[in-house]
Structures are given as C-alpha cells and as structure tokens.
Amino acid sequence: MLNLLVTNATLPDGRTGMSIAVQDGLIAEVTEGLDAPAHEKLDAEGLLLAPHFVDPHFHMDATLSYGLPRVNESGTLLEGIALWGELKPLLTADALIERALAYCDWAVAKGLLAIRTHVDTSDASLLAVDALLEVKRQVAPYIDLQLVAFPQDGVLRSQGGVENLTRALDKGVDVVGGIPHFERTMADGAASVKLLCELAAERGKLVDMHCDESDDPLSRHIETLAFEAQRLGLQGRVTGSHCTSMHSMDNYYVSKLLPLIAQSGVAVIANPLINITLQGRHDTYPKRRGMTRVPELVAAGVNVAFGHDCVMDPWYGMGSGDMLEVAHMGLHVAQMTSQAGIRQCFEAVTTNAARVMHLERYGIEPGCDASFVLLQARDPVEAIRLRATRLKVFRKGQLLAETPAATAALHLPGRAPSSSWMIPKA
Numbered sequence: 001m002l003n004l005l006v007t008n009a010t011l012p013d014g015r016t017g018m019s020i021a022v023q024d025g026l027i028a029e030v031t032e033g034l035d036a037p038a039h040e041k042l043d044a045e046g047l048l049l050a051p052h053f054v055d056p057h058f059h060m061d062a063t064l065s066y067g068l069p070r071v072n073e074s075g076t077l078l079e080g081i082a083l084w085g086e087l088k089p090l091l092t093a094d095a096l097i098e099r100a101l102a103y104c105d106w107a108v109a110k111g112l113l114a115i116r117t118h119v120d121t122s123d124a125s126l127l128a129v130d131a132l133l134e135v136k137r138q139v140a141p142y143i144d145l146q147l148v149a150f151p152q153d154g155v156l157r158s159q160g161g162v163e164n165l166t167r168a169l170d171k172g173v174d175v176v177g178g179i180p181h182f183e184r185t186m187a188d189g190a191a192s193v194k195l196l197c198e199l200a201a202e203r204g205k206l207v208d209m210h211c212d213e214s215d216d217p218l219s220r221h222i223e224t225l226a227f228e229a230q231r232l233g234l235q236g237r238v239t240g241s242h243c244t245s246m247h248s249m250d251n252y253y254v255s256k257l258l259p260l261i262a263q264s265g266v267a268v269i270a271n272p273l274i275n276i277t278l279q280g281r282h283d284t285y286p287k288r289r290g291m292t293r294v295p296e297l298v299a300a301g302v303n304v305a306f307g308h309d310c311v312m313d314p315w316y317g318m319g320s321g322d323m324l325e326v327a328h329m330g331l332h333v334a335q336m337t338s339q340a341g342i343r344q345c346f347e348a349v350t351t352n353a354a355r356v357m358h359l360e361r362y363g364i365e366p367g368c369d370a371s372f373v374l375l376q377a378r379d380p381v382e383a384i385r386l387r388a389t390r391l392k393v394f395r396k397g398q399l400l401a402e403t404p405a406a407t408a409a410l411h412l413p414g415r416a417p418s419s420s421w422m423i424p425k426a
C-alpha cells in the first residue's frame with residue numbers, strides 16, 4: 001500500500017488530472033488518473049502541485065533584525081552595510097539562532113524548503129557562522145539550508161579576511177562567497193575573484209559571489225568570474241549574484257559578455273525586491289531599475305534564478321519568505337509579461353534555483369523526493385498573480401504545513417451571500 005496518493009493535480013508543465021504516488025518519502029509514480037490503495041489520499045481538485053520553492057540567495061544571519069540598532073534612513077546598500085557593522089558587535093548567538101529559526105518557520109509555511117544563505121565571515125569570532133551551522137543542524141528535518149562563506153567587508157579589504165573565510169570552510173560551510181565590487185580597487189576585486197575561485201577549486205566547493213552590486217557600468221567582475229570558472233574547470237559550479245551593474249553596461253560590451261557567461265556555465269541570481277529598492281539611489285530622474293538583464297541572460301542560455309536576499313534586516317524592511325512575491329516583482333521589473341516570461345519567473349524560484357544549489361532528487365518525477373506544495377491556483381501564472389495560498393506543504397511525503405484557502409465572504413446589497421477567491425471560471 002502507498003503512503004500517499006495525490007490525485008487530480010495540475011503540474012507546472014501543464015499536465016492535468018495527474019496522480020502522484022508516494023512511497024517511503026519518494027515519488028514512485030506520476031501518471032494520469034491513477035487510483036491505488038494508500039494510507040492517505042489527497043484530491044487536488046485540479047489545482048497546481050509544484051515542487052517546493054527554493055531561495056538561492058538569502059542572508060539568514062541578518063534576518064528579522066529590522067530596527068536593530070536603528071533603521072536604514074537612506075535606504076542605500078552602503079548605509080545597510082554600515083548599519084550591519086553597528087549591529088555586529090551587539091549580536092549574540094542565541095538571538096541570531098532564535099531569529100533564524102523564526103524565519104525558517106515562515107519559510108516552511110510558504111512552501112520554501114531549500115535556502116542558500118550567505119553568512120558573514122568578516123568577524124574573527126565567526127559567531128554568525130557557528131550560529132547558522134547550529135540552525136542548519138536544527139532545521140535539517142524540514143529545510144535544506146546551504147551556507148555560503150561571505151566576506152561582507154571584503155576578503156582582501158578586511159584584516160584576516162582570507163583566514164576567517166578559510167576557517168569558516170573548515171567548520172563545514174558549503175560554498176565560497178565574495179564581494180569583489182566592495183574591495184578597494186578594481187584590481188583588488190579581480191584578484192579576490194581569482195583567489196576565491198582557486199580556493200573553491202582546491203577544496204571542491206561551489207562558488208557564489210555577490211558580483212557587481214552597483215549601478216557602475218564599469219564594474220565588470222562578472223567577466224573575471226566567468227573567465228576563472230572556465231580556466232579552473234568549474235563550469236556549472238559558479239554563480240554570480242546580483243550583477244546589477246549589467247543593467248547600466250554598454251550594450252556592445254554586454255553582447256560580448258553574455259556568451260562568455262553562458263559558455264562558462266556560470267549561473268546568475270537576480271534579487272528583484274532588493275535590486276529595485278537599493279539600486280538607482282544616486283540617480284535623479286530617470287532612475288535606473290537596477291536589476292540585471294534577466295530575459296537577455298535567459299535567451300543566451302544562462303541559468304537565471306531569483307533570490308529573496310533580505311527580509312526585515314538593515315537593507316530591507318519588507319518580506320515574508322514568499323518566493324511568489326519575489327517572482328511577481330521579478331516579472332514586473334524585467335517586463336517578462338508574456339506567458340512564457342511569467343513561467344520563466346516561476347522556474348526562477350523553483351527548478352532554476354534548485355539547479356543553482358545542486359539539489360538532488362528535486363522535481364515532480366519518479367525517483368524525486370516527495371517534497372511539493374499544493375497551491376490555491378490552477379497554473380504557475382495564476383500562482384504568481386495571486387501569490388497563491390500554500391494549501392499543503394509536503395517534504396519527503398510528510399505534511400509540514402497547511403493554510404486554509406483564501407476566500408472572501410461577500411455580503412453585497414441586493415445579492416445572496418457568496419464567496420470569491422479571485423480566479424475566473426475555467
């Protein structure tokens with residue numbers, strides 16, 4: 001007998017009336033109209049069953065600290081970094097762990113079951129690293145947490161930067177990070193990319209660098225990152241995060257850059273909520289959008305994912321762990337309003353993000369983990385439009401979270417009471 005049988009589900013690829021059979025935490029079968037004995041049966045009633053959401057770019061050491069010790073008044077990246085510097089000496093491991101665990105609860109409720117978080121390695125105590133390694137251990141039964149050693153103050157710019165980052169890797173941090181545009185000079189930025197990629201190659205680690213997070217069209221560290229990925233044989237293992245300067249770059253230069261990124265197998269992560277608020281702050285009017293060139297990267301064959309980046313921290317006071325909100329903002333900023341474009345935005349917070357993190361057994365296919373979300377929507381387009389309710393969240397066949405369907409009870413003059421959840425009749 002099966003552990004779980006989901007029937008009458010719509011899948012993100014458009015297949016309808018699908019049954020998903022679950023045995024021992026894995027998807028045993030995906031077939032149209034299958035009925036079989038199961039301990040638990042769930043009728044999806046034609047709604048969308050999608051693999052769980054994935055956030056490939058987050059900062060869990062700072063999350064839910066909004067207002068500590070004060071609020072970012074200018075709203076700029078640089079005031080955020082300065083504010084984080086003021087907060088760091090006040091951090092305690094216990095408070096950091098408590099905030100991170102609270103965020104992970106929000107994430108599960110939103111069907112977000114895999115998160116790649118950067119963790120600041122600039123401080124010699126590595127307090128945040130130890131705290132997030134503890135969080136990773138505690139949430140392992142319900143969230144795949146991947147840690148990136150992130151030298152927020154610049155690996156070359158700050159004293160002991162390389163040593164602290166290396167120690168974080170020794171402690172078990174999974175991915176090598178960097179921040180070349182924050183180093184003192186362009187040359188130092190390029191040197192940091194080379195050094196960090198070599199370190200990753202030596203240790204067999206993945207790479208994910210904050211890269212060119214500015215409006216400066218001459219910030220071109222993504223070029224060095226792509227070159228180093230190729231030189232060191234790291235194709236498919238390297239990610240450039242943000243890459244906002246590409247928005248402002250010269251078009252001819254970008255026409256040469258895109259094929260280099262594609263050939264080097266470097267993935268790109270845009271963080272639409274954060275990019276749209278932090279960038280363009282030195283502009284009067286017109287104000288630049290400050291997000292990287294998503295449709296052009298996708299067209300060039302680059303794997304593009306979207307991250308949340310921040311929730312209620314020194315850089316951003318909004319957010320709730322909802323990757324559909326991220327996709328929603330992404331499609332607006334990138335003007336990806338075609339049906340295909342909207343679906344690409346859904347993939348940017350699911351399958352593409354899972355590829356960035358090298359997640360295994362991800363998807364709605366036989367042999368994959370039975371880790372999926374039933375949404376109150378009939379397809380990915382509707383899911384993004386409504387930031388649809390996550391009716392049920394499963395991980396490895398186990399029910400982790402349920403939310404009642406969103407329905408408004410209407411009491412309209414001259415009409416019988418009715419209800420609406422804002423989807424047109426099929």
Ligand SMILES: [Zn+2]
Nearest residue numbers: 059118210309
């Ligand atoms: Zn970031």
